Amino acid sequence: MSAEIAKKREELEQVKELARSLLRQPGGSTSPAYRAASRKMSELATEIAAMETEQHRKDDPLESMTIDELRSHYEAKEKEYGAMSGRDFRTITELTRIADRIRQKEEENESNG
DSSP states (O other), rough: OOOHHHHHHHHHHHHHHHHHHTTSSSSSSSSSHHHHHHHHHHHHHHHHHHHHHHHHHOOOGGGGOOOHHHHHHHHHHHHHHHTTOOHHHHHHHHHHHHHHHHHHHHHHHHHHH
């Protein structure tokens, strides 16, 4: 987890604690301060989710592969799956991800010229 995500999580926990304390006060859930804290919690949670998604995307080895490398990887996984007895849903999912990435790269190539 990156330091920036950790910092945002810490900030979110602080805002949650503030919101909890505001709820204990008279008129807590209707107070402007509680509503502002609630909005801030939503904003922070959204930012964290986006940052984690981007971090995961950067960690995806399929992102850096060429179409030919993806096809080779797909064929290797397909052979691996064919050698198994029964169904392996993780391999099926991986094959689907690779095929989707191949399609996406081909579409990018077509649209770029």
